[in-house]
Amino acid sequence: MDDLLTVADLEVGFQTDRGLARVLDRVNFHVGRGEIVGLVGESGCGKTTLARAILGVLPANAARISSGVIDFDGRNLLAEDPQGLATEVRGRQITFVPQDPFSSFNPVFTIGAQIDELMKWKSPDSEPGAAARFYPRVRRRADRGRVLELLRTVQLPDPEGILKKYPHEVSGGQRQRLMIAMALLPEPQLIIADEPTTALDVTIQAQILKLLKRLAAERGVSVLFTTHDLGTAYEICDRVTVMYAGQEVESAPSDDFFAAPRHPYTKRLLESLPSREHGISGIPGQIPALIDPPSGCRFHPRCTRVSDRCAARRPDVTDAGPAHRVRCHHPVGIVREAAS
Amino acid sequence: MTPSGPDLLRLDGLRKYFPIRDVWKRRIGWLKAVDDVSLTVEKGEILGIVGESGCGKSTLGKTVMGIHRPTGGRIVFEGNDITDLKPYESRELRRELQYTYQDPGASLDPRWKIGKSLDEPLVIHTGLGGAARRERVSDILSAVGLPESHLDLYPHEISGGQQRRVGLARILTLQPSLIVLDEPTSGLDVSVQATVLNLFLDLQKQFDLTYIFISHDLSVVRMICDRVAVMYLGKVVELGPTERLFGAPRHPYTRSLLSAIPEIGKQRITDTFWLEGEPPDPGNLPSGCRFRTRCPLAEPQCAASVPPLVEHLPGHADACLFSDRAVPEA
Secondary structure: OOEEEEEEEEEEEEEEOOEEEEEEEEEEEEEEOOOEEEEEOOOOOOHHHHHHHHHOOOOOOOEEEEEEEEEEOOEEOOOOOHHHHHHHOEOOOEEEEOOOOOOOOOOOOOHHHHHHHHHHHHOOOOOOOOOOOOOOHHHHHHHHHHHHHHHHHOOOOOHHHHHOOOHHHOOHHHHHHHHHHHHHOOOOOEEEEEOOOOOOOHHHHHHHHHHHHHHHHHHOOEEEEEEOOHHHHHHHOOEEEEEEOOEEEEEEEHHHHHHOOOOHHHHHHHHOOOEOOOEOOOOOOOOOOOOOOOOOOOOHHHOOOOOHHHHHOOOOOEEOOOOOEEOOOOOOOOOOOOOO | OOOOOOEEEEEEEEEEEEEEEOOOOOEEEEEEEEEEEEEEEEOOOEEEEEOOOOOOHHHHHHHHHOOOOOOEEEEEEOOEEOOOOOHHHHHHHHOOEEEEOOOHHHHOOOOOOHHHHHHHHHHHHOOOOHHHHHHHHHHHHHHOOOOHHHHHOOHHHOOHHHHHHHHHHHHHOOOOOEEEEEOOOOOOOHHHHHHHHHHHHHHHHHHOOEEEEEEOOHHHHHHHOOEEEEEEOOEEEEEEEHHHHHHOOOOHHHHHHHHOOOOOOOOOHHHHOOOOOOOOOOOOOOOOOOOOOOOOOOOHHHHHOOOOOEEEEOOEEEOOOOOOOOOOOO
């Protein structure tokens, strides 16, 4: 098995005043080594919650993980001691690129000081868990060289100058390049990029996607790329998983996914992108409330192919081609069961 | 231009500069947010204004609306110069000319019910009685596809797509003729975006509206606009009919912008995109053509003077000296 990350039957809820919001409902998901996986879905579908569960940063007072396994490189992240994970895994083997590069830097410290702070704790040379009160000069010098080299790799002009600047002095695109550099510095195995280009303009987005794709390939890092934009997922992902209201509905290699979507939701989602073939078509109805979600397949109240079975039971995973998995009783384009 | 209808709105060399001040409040320069923009909006059309953040597209919309006072140039609406109206004069005009903000959730009063928000413009602008106002509000509400029960809800109780509908309904109660839509679909999911766009088109037919559609989302602009103006750092660099502009873009900036949109099923832009660098600081612009610092076609002449917006094909103008040349392969 060469999967780096496997999520099995993960169920996460949030305690609210009105009851338990069931945000993730038995989600199955995996990321291979060196693979870029897109996690696509509309707002509120649970993609950020899944990313946070993997990182282990769900709010402890509200989140309830009732069942499931998150297996990362042979260790179950849900069973281990959170303190150990914080020093050994998070920020070291799994790093994070945030959606908003504007609020992810501390505005009162220089960029250089903030990168030094990161390297003090998470440098690949440092011993995980060792007290980082002292930052030996030898290591500091080696780390500084590594930082400058990586800033050059992410095509930032004048790396020495940028380290002396404050976050507000650099543009949004440059800040996101810095974030990618900081995610790569600890030499992780998995980068979780949570909508990294949503806040950027299209021309900058194209540059950032190009950079992320190249660096992931060069360094053999896996990337979990969450996005609501199918177009950007098409650009860089090897495989795409679609979520709807806390359930994963379809997962397929990129080419197959865009050429032959099987789940009715995926198909409608692709059709609602503005294009000349389909005109402008939306999906009637609304995303369900997660306090009291629909039974069975959560898409069934909006689905055109719905039958009684859909409300009764959540469909099992079925194969719809090589590595193409879909969770639907009535998948599109597969031999139709007669009037079921 | 070949006007199919009479010009509803004409901008002549419109300018809006913001002063840049140092810590002592002394002016140390100008930020030219809108610089010498001339264009016309015909009755019944949808004019798209596209560009990246900071290019001045929202400032242009707000200046047309009178939210900003122009630094120079003329705004002519239905044949009348409305550039320097006094506040009481412009109040009459507000009925005809309306503006929707980017985030309707933030522009609705959180402590007012939807019904009160919809009623307010009628109280200000018309002398209608309570019953007539209620009738008008419920007509508009059904036109934007919301149930009447929503009148008693607060803004936080409805979804983002519905908030846009309310924002639009609020404007339509006054029966305006020109609406400036500022990023009307940003922050919406694609499935909701599609229904909101369809609503815009339906309402346009139903109420005989003219839109100025400000957006950074080129695929949306392509779907619904008749003509498109592309802005870069305060200047219109290309203006033309949607089909022609998207099919055969001429200005190198437009070409780069279009080649940056991911298109499913096409060649991946991560393999083909060629534009390097980021826009320069708008407070410290390069001389001549503002795109020349990033432009693959740039020549020494580009720095000498600002290229004018010239109509190379009927109705299709661009501001580039070398727009006939092909972009060299990256």
